[in-house]
Amino acid sequence: MAEPAARPEGTSGGIVIKDDWPGYELDLFSYPAHYCGDLDCVFIPHGVIMDRTERLARNIMDDLGDHDIVVLCVLKGGYRFCVDLVDRIKSLSRNSDRSIPMRVHFIRLKSYLNDQSTEDLHILGAEDLSFLAGKNVLIVEAIVGTGKTMETLLKYVEAFRPKLIKVAGLLVKRVPHNAAxxxxxxxxxxxxxxVVGYALDYNEYFRDLTHICVISKSGKMKYKI
Known part of the structure; x- marks a missing residue:
């Protein structure tokens, strides 16, 4: 599927899935029958997501162990990743002499219509984040594209004067000008x-997929608004 790679200039440092990766055939995996015909392939199987999430949890433990953390989960797409990441951090804490006391707060960003990002970004649940002052903050997001949405969110969070801000992103897309x-x-x-699945949606559909999949053209047309 993918291979770990050294971090060339301008890349994210995650596991690199190459441009020509065709994904796995759908009939090799279980997925909801009501999405038959709506998907092209399984892009990242659930088990691979879980293994990579555990590795990220270990990295976070190495960097932030013994520090109180406020986890800022970006809804709706980030909730599955956030739950699994926090669970693995907790599991590591229980079996280590280092621990991370955590509290979780939820905010929602809305910027997509169909498969296009819009300029109109709404931040819900973030009216008062004054409790972040002096705290170590871990923002958990499912996917980062151009980075404009994340940049806006970071500026908003920074205004509340946290001690430290780190960002965990499950997916980073290779798009122009996202390295900043x-x-x-x-x-x-x-x-x-x-991509859809693992809480990532297309107009609120596909969040119930376990795997991360590529939506088909017919799927886009079927659920377009």
């Missing part, structure tokens, strides 16, 4: 393809 705002912890660097 990359997450500190990256799961996978992927081609510029529209």
């Amino acid at each position: 705002c990359l997450p500190d912890y990256v799961g996978f660097e992927i081609p510029d393809r529209f």
Whole structure:
């Protein structure tokens, strides 16, 4: 599927999935029957996501162990990744002489219509983040494209004067001009393809997929608004 790679200039440092990666055939995996015909392939299987998430949890433990952390989960797409990442950090803490006391807060960003990002970014649940003052903050996001949305969010969070901000992103897309705002912890660097599943949606559909998949043209048409 993908191979770990050294971090060339301008890349994210995650596991690099190459542009010509075709994905896995759908009939090799289980997925909801109501999405039959709506997907091209399984791009990243659930088990691979879990293994990579555990490695990211270890990296976070190495960097932030023994520090209180406020986890800022970006909804809706980031909730599965956040839950699994926090669970693995907790598991590591239970079996280590280092521990990370954590509290989790949820915010929601909305900037997509169909498969296109819009200029109109809404931040919900972030009206008062004054409790972040002096705290170590870990922002957990499912996917970073151009980085403009993350850049806007970081500026917003920085205004509340946290002690430290780190970002964990499950996916980073290889798109032009995204190197300026990359997450500190990256799961996978992927081609510029529209992916769904593992809580990533297309107009609120496909969040119930376990795997990360590529939506088909017919799927886009079927659920377009």
